[in-house]
Amino acid sequence: MTTVTLELPDQVVRSVERRALTRGVTLSQQVSELLAESTNANQDSLRTDAIRRMNELFEQVSGFQVEPRIPREELYERGSLR
Numbered sequence: 001m002t003t004v005t006l007e008l009p010d011q012v013v014r015s016v017e018r019r020a021l022t023r024g025v026t027l028s029q030q031v032s033e034l035l036a037e038s039t040n041a042n043q044d045s046l047r048t049d050a051i052r053r054m055n056e057l058f059e060q061v062s063g064f065q066v067e068p069r070i071p072r073e074e075l076y077e078r079g080s081l082r
Contacts, residue, residue: 016030016034017030
């Protein structure tokens with residue numbers, strides 16, 4: 001574990017302390033969870049942006065088609081995977 005010293009507005013600290021007290025966890029645990037949630041939300045946002053950009057690029061490539069998916073059995077019947 002790493003110890004971090006932060007300067008936060010009193011109102012923010014009181015709010016987080018109340019939330020921690022309500023949940024029955026320490027202030028450190030509450031802050032750790034909030035930071036973890038923030039990081040995960042950021043990662044989800046980055047992933048969503050990447051998928052959106054990927055789809056935009058796929059639309060620009062002529063002839064690229066995601067659908068329809070060809071069943072595995074049909075691919076083997078065509079001999080394209082041998």
